[in-house]
Amino acid sequence: MGIDLGTTNSLVAYMDxxxxxxxxxxxxxxxxxxxxxxxxxxxLTAGRPAADLLLSRPERAVYSVKRLMGKGIGDVTxxxxxxxxxxxxxxxxxxxxxxxxxxxxxxxxSAQVLRRLKLNAEGHFGQPITKAVITxxxxxxxxxxxxxxxxxxIAGLDVLRLVNEPTAASLAYxxxxxxxxxxxxxxxxxxxxxxxxxxxxxGIFEVLATNGDTHLGxxxxxxxxxxxxxxxxxxxxxxxxxxxxxxxxHLRRAxxxxxxxxxxxxxxxxxxxxxxxxxxxxxxRPLFEKLIAGIIERTLxxxxxxxxxxxxxxxxxxxxxxxxxxxxxxxxxETVQVMFQKKPHAELNPEEVxxxxxxxxxxxxxxxxxxxxxxxxxxxxxGIETMGGVVSxxxxxxxxxxxxxxxxxxxxxxxxxxxxxxxxxxxxxMTGDCRSLARFDLKDIPPMPAGMPRIEVRFLIDANGILNVxxxxxxxxxxxxxxxxxxxxxxxxxxxxxxxxSIDQAEADFRQRQVVEARLEADAILAATEKxxxxxxxxxxxxxxxxxxxxxxxxxxxxxxxDDHLLIRSxxxxxxxxxxxxxxxxxxxxxxxxxxxxxxxxxx
Amino acid sequence: MLTQIGQTVTCWNCxxxxxxxxFCSHCESLQPPTTDYFEYFGLPRKLQIDLGALEQSFYxxxxxxxxxxxxxxxxxxxxxxxxxxxxxxxxxxxxxxxxARGEYLLDLYGMKKSEQKSSNVPPELLEExxxxxxxxxxxxxxxxxxxxxxxxxxxxxxxxxxxVDHSLEAGFGEWDRTESRDxxxxxxxxxxxxxxxxxxxxxxxxxxx
Numbered sequence: 001m002g003i004d005l006g007t008t009n010s011l012v013a014y015m016d017x018x019x020x021x022x023x024x025x026x027x028x029x030x031x032x033x034x035x036x037x038x039x040x041x042x043x044l045t046a047g048r049p050a051a052d053l054l055l056s057r058p059e060r061a062v063y064s065v066k067r068l069m070g071k072g073i074g075d076v077t078x079x080x081x082x083x084x085x086x087x088x089x090x091x092x093x094x095x096x097x098x099x100x101x102x103x104x105x106x107x108x109x110s111a112q113v114l115r116r117l118k119l120n121a122e123g124h125f126g127q128p129i130t131k132a133v134i135t136x137x138x139x140x141x142x143x144x145x146x147x148x149x150x151x152x153x154i155a156g157l158d159v160l161r162l163v164n165e166p167t168a169a170s171l172a173y174x175x176x177x178x179x180x181x182x183x184x185x186x187x188x189x190x191x192x193x194x195x196x197x198x199x200x201x202x203g204i205f206e207v208l209a210t211n212g213d214t215h216l217g218x219x220x221x222x223x224x225x226x227x228x229x230x231x232x233x234x235x236x237x238x239x240x241x242x243x244x245x246x247x248x249x250h251l252r253r254a255x256x257x258x259x260x261x262x263x264x265x266x267x268x269x270x271x272x273x274x275x276x277x278x279x280x281x282x283x284x285r286p287l288f289e290k291l292i293a294g295i296i297e298r299t300l301x302x303x304x305x306x307x308x309x310x311x312x313x314x315x316x317x318x319x320x321x322x323x324x325x326x327x328x329x330x331x332x333x334e335t336v337q338v339m340f341q342k343k344p345h346a347e348l349n350p351e352e353v354x355x356x357x358x359x360x361x362x363x364x365x366x367x368x369x370x371x372x373x374x375x376x377x378x379x380x381x382x383g384i385e386t387m388g389g390v391v392s393x394x395x396x397x398x399x400x401x402x403x404x405x406x407x408x409x410x411x412x413x414x415x416x417x418x419x420x421x422x423x424x425x426x427x428x429x430m431t432g433d434c435r436s437l438a439r440f441d442l443k444d445i446p447p448m449p450a451g452m453p454r455i456e457v458r459f460l461i462d463a464n465g466i467l468n469v470x471x472x473x474x475x476x477x478x479x480x481x482x483x484x485x486x487x488x489x490x491x492x493x494x495x496x497x498x499x500x501x502s503i504d505q506a507e508a509d510f511r512q513r514q515v516v517e518a519r520l521e522a523d524a525i526l527a528a529t530e531k532x533x534x535x536x537x538x539x540x541x542x543x544x545x546x547x548x549x550x551x552x553x554x555x556x557x558x559x560x561x562x563d564d565h566l567l568i569r570s571x572x573x574x575x576x577x578x579x580x581x582x583x584x585x586x587x588x589x590x591x592x593x594x595x596x597x598x599x600x601x602x603x604x
Numbered sequence: 605m606l607t608q609i610g611q612t613v614t615c616w617n618c619x620x621x622x623x624x625x626x627f628c629s630h631c632e633s634l635q636p637p638t639t640d641y642f643e644y645f646g647l648p649r650k651l652q653i654d655l656g657a658l659e660q661s662f663y664x665x666x667x668x669x670x671x672x673x674x675x676x677x678x679x680x681x682x683x684x685x686x687x688x689x690x691x692x693x694x695x696x697x698x699x700x701x702x703x704a705r706g707e708y709l710l711d712l713y714g715m716k717k718s719e720q721k722s723s724n725v726p727p728e729l730l731e732e733x734x735x736x737x738x739x740x741x742x743x744x745x746x747x748x749x750x751x752x753x754x755x756x757x758x759x760x761x762x763x764x765x766x767x768v769d770h771s772l773e774a775g776f777g778e779w780d781r782t783e784s785r786d787x788x789x790x791x792x793x794x795x796x797x798x799x800x801x802x803x804x805x806x807x808x809x810x811x812x813x
Contacts, residue, residue, distance in 0.1 A: 160675075204663050365675045373667055399697055402671065402690040460690060463671050 001121050002133045002358025004165070005110060005148065007066040007191030007217060008325070010034050011355035012117040012132075014124075015368055020172060020359035022352055025120045030352065032120070034190075036112040037061035038100030046112040055253065058084045058245040060100055064219055067191050068095045068106040069151075070143030072488050079215075082223050084245040093488050107151040107490060108498055114155035119513065128510065131158045133362040135354050136465075137192040138164035139212030139302075139379045141425050142437050143488040145466050150490055154498045160365050162464040165189070166196035167376050168357030169323040170205055172348060174372075181318035182208075184306075186336050186344065187354075188299060189324035191217040195303045197310040197317070203371040209309035209398045210379050211302035218259075218326040220295050225255045228291070229270065233279050247274050262288050263328045289331045296335050303339055309398050320344040325351050375400050378461050385422035385431040394459055397427065404460040408474065415447040419455065423467065436487040440469050443481045455480050511565070518568035522560055525575055529553055537585040545581060552578040613638050616680075626669065626688065634669070634684045640712060641695035649783075651709060651776035651791075655700060662696045702772065703798065706791050709779070715792050726797050729764075732757070736804065743811050751812070758808050761801050768798045 002020065004011045009031045013022045022030045029048065037050035038060045045053070054061035062085055068076060073091040080087060086098040094105050114134075121129045134157075136148050145162055152159035166185035173179070179200050187194040194212035198205055229251055234240045241247040254272040261268035262285055272279040307314055320340045326332060327350050336344045348356070363369040377398045383391040384407070394405035409419050419442040426434030445453050454474035461467055471480035490498075529549065532538060538546070556571040614621060615628040615635065622628035622635050625644060642649050645661050667673070669692055674685035698704045710716070736757050739750040771794045779787035 201663060204666065206663075364672055367676060373670055373672060375666060375670075400693040402686050403693050403697075404687075404690040405694075460686070462686060 001117075001129055001131070002135070002163075002168070002355055002360070002362045003114065003117055004135050004168075004355035004358055005066065005113065005151070006034055006354075007064050007189055007219065008034055009190070009351065010113050010117055011352060012121050013352075013355040013359035014121065015359050015363035015366075017368075020356040020363070022355060023117075023121050023124045026123060032113065032116050033063075034066065034110075034113050035061055035063045036065070036099070036109045038102065042100060044099075044102075044112050046116040055249050056246070058249045059086070062097055062099060062104075062109050064191055065097075065106045065109045067215070067219070068097075069110065070141065070145070070147040070488050071095060071106075082226075084248070093486070094490055105490065105498075107147050107495075108154055110148070110151035111154035111498075114151055114157060118155060118157065122510075123513070130156065131160050131362075133161045133163055133358045133365070134159055135165045135168045135358045136162050137189075137212060137214055138166050138187075138194040138196050138210040139192065139214050140164075140465070141214075141380055141435055142465070142467050143435070143486065144214065145464060146486070146489050149464070149466070150495045150498075153495060156499075161361060162466070163358055163361045163374070164194070164196065164207075164210065164376055164379075164465075165192075165354045166194045166210070166323060167198070167205065167207055167374060168355075168361060169321060169348075169353045170196070170198050170200075170357065171360040171372065171374065172353045172357035173321055173345070174200055174205060179319070182310075182312060182316055183319045183321060184303075184317050184340055185321045185323055186299070186303070186327065186340075187212075187323035188326040188332060189217050190326070191215070191219045193217060193299050193302065195299070195306045197306050197312065204373050204375065206375045206400075207377045207398075208312070209306045210377055211306040211309070212379070213298065213302060216295070216298055217324070221259060221292050221326070221329075222252060222255055224291060224295065225259065225270075226251055229255060229272065229279070229281070232281065233272070236279060237277055241274070250274055258283060259288075260328075263330065285330070292329070292331065296329075296332055299332075300335070300339055314340055317342065322346045323350050323353055376463070376465070377401060378403060378465055380425045380435075381427055382437075382459060382461065382467065383424055383426075383434065385424060389431045391424055391426075391429060391431055391434055395461060399461075401461050401465060402463055404458060406456055406458050409442065409455045409457055410451050411445065411448070411453050412450055414450050416450065416453075417445050417447060418443055419445065421457065421469075423459070423469075437467065438487055439485045440471075441483040441485065442471055443483055445480070446473075457482075511563070514565040515563055515568070518565035518572070519560060521572050522556055522568055525572055525579075526553070526556060526560075529575060529579055532579065532582055532586060535586055537582055540585050541582050545578070548578045549575070549582065616684075626665070634674070634681060634688060636684055636687055637691035641698055641708060644691060644695050645699065647699075649709065649712070650780045651702075651705060652780050653699060653705070658696070658700060662692070665692050702769075702776070703795065706772065706776065706795055710788060710792055710795070713788055715788060726800060729800075732760075733804065736808070740807060740811060754808055754812055758805065758812065761805050761808070765798065765801050765805065768794060768801060772798065 002013045011022055011030060011032065013020050024030050025032070032047040033051040035050040035054050036044060036046045037053035039045050039053065050061055054063060067079060072093050073087060073095055076095065088096045088098050088103055090096060096103050096105055097109065118129055132152065134148060134152055136145055148162060149159050166187045169187065170183055170185050181200060183198045183200060185196045185198065192212065192214045193216040194210065196210040197208045199208055226248065230242045251272050254270055258268040258270040262283065267282060267284045270281045270283055317340055320336060320342050322333065322336065322344045327346070333344060360369060361374065364372055364374065378395065378401050379397060381393050381397045382395040383393040386392045394407065395403050409421065411419060421440040421442065422431065423437045423440060424431055424434035425437050428434050442455050445455065455471050456474050457469060457471045459467060459469055469482055469484070471482050472478060473480050552575040556575050559567045559571040615631060615633060617633040618628060618631040620628070620630045625639055626635060627633065628635055637644060645658065669685060669688045671682060671685045671689060674682050698708045739753050742750045743754060772791065775787060775791040775794050779791065
């Protein structure tokens, strides 16, 4: 399956022989809100129920957690002012959030959303699903990608591949027609912005360049409008509710409704009532556009840079594709049209196209889509810290992945046994201005005079955009041990522990669902049998048969409340057997032939 | 980077000599990359390259080597596909860009790109570089009066860069005809000059923005 793990909403899709399709939940809903909450019973829940809890008990819910993936507390101080989350101590390299009585990291919280999607897919197929392609913003760095992969593992998924969201979207678009030429994908979602420029050629999707901002999206528009509304409310009501989490969440929902309305209507009413007070405000489109212009403007510089990096000119772009819910805003469409001098495409639902593309990539990996091949790039340059904190770039941004670079390291002091390599990601010259990725410790170097050891280190960015480092001693040819100390994110041990914990939960989830399904079957046969006991046929069967039915009925009623689906199922089957003759008799002779082979549930 | 090159190789799968670059000619299994970038693309060591043909080769090889194609194969082959594709991608990136291509060829002949030092200032530019550095100092301390001078310098160095690119093209042609040490030396000095001018331009642009 293919999963779009979004900031605001998430979706899951699969390949239906030739075409990707979105999987709906039991209620027929496609979209799973990326919200996780702790129920009053102390259980974690994700999706719609969690989104409802966010309104009534915001202190027990987390949303937009994607913005915190692969981050430390220092990265998000500003952001956290707007979120009602309780961040606990020890969040320097991984943010830890208190949710009810538990303390969770962003990958664990995202894993809950993934688990919800997994359950929806399992409900759809009626069997366990363990493999998935998950999408990430193209501009995600290594730590953010690793965190997403961790989330998948914690949710019990074998993450086959991380695919960049705009690239996934292009796969969904490219599927329809044998498209050729240069395509720009403009992806403005809930929390992130990506621009990718691709060259399509006979089923090959070659990304030429990508750029973006992992901190720019619909959330920013919401926060801006909330901020303004809070000031208005303070003036009108004489009361500052900005610290009232429940109030702010209700206002958030009202603001989002108004924002959505403004995409189709020239004017919207922001209607907010809270604790018996009312705040209404008309917003017309010109005002809305004036307010958000600055945010939309911020998408343009990444677009220009991507065009430059792709070594093309705007006029070479044949098509522009819109992705992400925020591209429904008319001003966004106008801005894109001006920037690319072309009317953008939006035939596919911009909220679904990424999940559909993820399913296509899953199909490629499964060998179903053999003619298609995706050649993606790394969004950020990879470098190592050298003397004086200067970055030496090893792999440049927009290099096609997998990409590799090799460097030979040596010691500076006689007998030195360790060499520490600091790897960073980013475009700036100084280490301090780039994103620290990890420190790699070359250990157990044989003692030699300074400068003599020769350790060849290979940096490989894999097809997921994640860095792998291996090293070997050039003299002996032996593999050199490397210890990885990630600057942000979880260690492998931490992820393993979380997986163990989650396997228990996943098994419980699966068992629970099987019990629910078995009970539904039991409900059906119990109701049918009870009804049949009033039927004339009940007195036509023998005393022994009636006794056997009553016994089977009681046994099923007792099994019903056991959390054991196998027991329930076997009792359902017993009752089915016991009522077989009764069911036959109940059939009217005239319709008997038509109903042959039916059981009691169908003739009652 | 090229430590694997020149070693005698045997196929990891059947133990025979694979004889071909990408796949063993006996058992058809994927081989780890052991050639230089030119040979990996089946090209002679020439510097004037048909970019259209290079792109076609890149697509064709990608379809055969990419990890996606090996996704359902054993772990060992999957890893080989990652290594082969990384090599292919690195090779394509290097060969499609004239400067990187020239530097790579020099590297193959043991002529490493020199680090930029002040001693490397092309002699005919010494005076102008000196003036330019003065102007850069001044604008950094807030003296905007030198701006016109910087704009003028920018235009001049952009012209120089274009001239250098022509010389580079000429050097490439010479190498392709003669494969001589002289040609390599020429390319080496042109690339150094180019590198120098480009760094200067970057400094000027940074101040003018």
